[in-house]
Amino acid sequence: MHILSKSTYIKGLQCEKALYMQKKHPYLRDKLSIEQRARFQRGTDVGVLAHEVFPGGIDMSPNSPSQFPKKVQETMENLSNPEVNVMYEAVFQHNDTLIMLDILVRDGDRWLAVEVKSSLRLSDTYYNDAALQYYVLHGCGVPLSDFRLMYLNGDYVKDGPIDVKQLFKMESAMDYVVEREDFVAQNVERLKAVVALPHSPVVNIGTQCHNPYPCDFQGHCWKLIPKNSFLFTTAMDDEALFQSYFNGVNTNAKMLQVLDPDSEEAHQIEALETNSFYIDYKTLYSLAPQPKPKSVAFLNLLLDRPAVPELDGTRPYEEMILAFALQGEHEQDAAIDPMPPTGPRRDDMAAENCFVWDCFDDHNRWKEAIGLLIERLSRYELIVCFTPQNLTTTLLRHEIIQNQNVGYKIFNLYEVLQEANFYHPAIKRGLTLQRLETALFDEAKLFEHSRILLEATSNDLIGYQQAREDLITENKVVANTYQHLFK
Numbered sequence: 001m002h003i004l005s006k007s008t009y010i011k012g013l014q015c016e017k018a019l020y021m022q023k024k025h026p027y028l029r030d031k032l033s034i035e036q037r038a039r040f041q042r043g044t045d046v047g048v049l050a051h052e053v054f055p056g057g058i059d060m061s062p063n064s065p066s067q068f069p070k071k072v073q074e075t076m077e078n079l080s081n082p083e084v085n086v087m088y089e090a091v092f093q094h095n096d097t098l099i100m101l102d103i104l105v106r107d108g109d110r111w112l113a114v115e116v117k118s119s120l121r122l123s124d125t126y127y128n129d130a131a132l133q134y135y136v137l138h139g140c141g142v143p144l145s146d147f148r149l150m151y152l153n154g155d156y157v158k159d160g161p162i163d164v165k166q167l168f169k170m171e172s173a174m175d176y177v178v179e180r181e182d183f184v185a186q187n188v189e190r191l192k193a194v195v196a197l198p199h200s201p202v203v204n205i206g207t208q209c210h211n212p213y214p215c216d217f218q219g220h221c222w223k224l225i226p227k228n229s230f231l232f233t234t235a236m237d238d239e240a241l242f243q244s245y246f247n248g249v250n251t252n253a254k255m256l257q258v259l260d261p262d263s264e265e266a267h268q269i270e271a272l273e274t275n276s277f278y279i280d281y282k283t284l285y286s287l288a289p290q291p292k293p294k295s296v297a298f299l300n301l302l303l304d305r306p307a308v309p310e311l312d313g314t315r316p317y318e319e320m321i322l323a324f325a326l327q328g329e330h331e332q333d334a335a336i337d338p339m340p341p342t343g344p345r346r347d348d349m350a351a352e353n354c355f356v357w358d359c360f361d362d363h364n365r366w367k368e369a370i371g372l373l374i375e376r377l378s379r380y381e382l383i384v385c386f387t388p389q390n391l392t393t394t395l396l397r398h399e400i401i402q403n404q405n406v407g408y409k410i411f412n413l414y415e416v417l418q419e420a421n422f423y424h425p426a427i428k429r430g431l432t433l434q435r436l437e438t439a440l441f442d443e444a445k446l447f448e449h450s451r452i453l454l455e456a457t458s459n460d461l462i463g464y465q466q467a468r469e470d471l472i473t474e475n476k477v478v479a480n481t482y483q484h485l486f487k
């Protein structure tokens with residue numbers, strides 16, 4: 001028998017086929033990206049900390065899926081054991097649907113259910129999760145005094161050891177989950193029927209493949225779609241693309257017939273067909289720094305926003321600079337670089353003309369980056385970077401600049417390329433430095449940027465060294481891109 005869980009239920013709401021595949025053919029799933037893995041780890045860390053708000057509980061987490069039936073039974077026994085007042089990851093099953101609840105607390109002759117979220121605000125998805133959990137708890141006959149969502153308090157400022165009572169906020173979702181119970185019950189029945197099918201349900205690819213989450217069966221479902229199909233363009237929204245596709249405009253040739261040949265969509269299709277990039281050079285050159293700067297440096301900042309504040313004086317998800325690489329365009333930039341009295345060690349001074357600073361081994365030092373950046377950036381007329389964030393805003397936030405009228409200009413290749421409608425088949429669902437490298441240089445030495453962050457927070461020397469090297473490698477791609485496009 002196949003049991004629904006919270007994650008498979010949510011998957012089924014997005015796409016019945018995704019649910020079926022997850023249950024019957026999980027080996028066809030795409031690999032998890034590093035970013036997804038990091039997000040999962042963050043959720044786990046916050047969940048464990050949240051247990052301390054209701055201390056002294058029994059951890060019911062099973063060691064393996066085979067233990068679920070035993071844990072369901074133990075959870076039910078604990079409900080009637082007056083010595084048990086708090087359970088973590090209590091396991092319940094009702095109508096072939098299994099849930100684990102983060103925290104369950106005895107509240108007089110009832111129980112308070114708490115689900116923990118590692119974010120600063122609550123979204124519809126969290127309420128939908130809670131509705132499923134309530135459906136199962138109610139079905140199991142657990143009398144609830146309240147169902148609360150617990151999440152991070154953005155106003156909490158760390159001062160000494162973490163005060164878990166201040167770190168978290170709680171909001172009742174009881175009214176919502178009670179109201180949604182019938183809706184959940186209908187969906188559970190529908191999804192159970194899907195899982196019981198002898199074959200995968202027939203579901204066409206569509207907007208649900210990307211919304212609300214990128215589906216991890218795209219490698220399987222999209223395998224018959226040609227790699228250069230217009231479905232991989234970004235100029236038109238997904239809904240319009242799929243509408244054309246299912247209305248018979250299902251090849252690039254047919255799509256080109258109905259498009260203005262000078263439209264962005266048509267240019268993207270041509271780029272797909274020729275496996276090359278498209279760029280609106282007129283716009284690109286109009287954005288080029290004028291007059292030509294005498295000195296240029298390339299900046300790669302590594303920022304971290306820990307969900308749980310690490311340092312006194314900081315809040316959940318408050319940004320800190322973990323490292324930066326600053327590479328002058330000319331060799332002599334390194335030669336004139338005096339060794340700072342404090343800060344980076346000699347072995348942190350990277351080879352060639354790239355200056356690297358980091359505080360991987362002691363995050364308390366992170367504000368040293370501010371002074372170093374104030375001084376070093378001012379040596380150049382132009383600072384080139386590649387980041388989806390607005391670098392000026394980041395520098396203002398950390399008071400590295402006081403206003404936009406500093407001596408140097410910031411040139412963010414990410415923003416410039418977006419404005420110039422840059423497109424390449426590798427870009428598909430978003431512009432990253434890794435994909436840009438593939439597009440321009442036909443190479444893919446880079447990796448997901450999140451890997452650097454994972455290495456930098458890995459707490460091991462090999463990870464730190466790798467993170468430094470990767471920062472430099474990334475910065476070289478930024479430098480090569482700038483030189484390639486503007487020289």
Ligand code: SF4
Nearest residue numbers: 015018209215218221
């Ligand atoms: S790729 Fe699309 S159609 Fe296939 S399972 Fe995922 S959401 Fe459904």
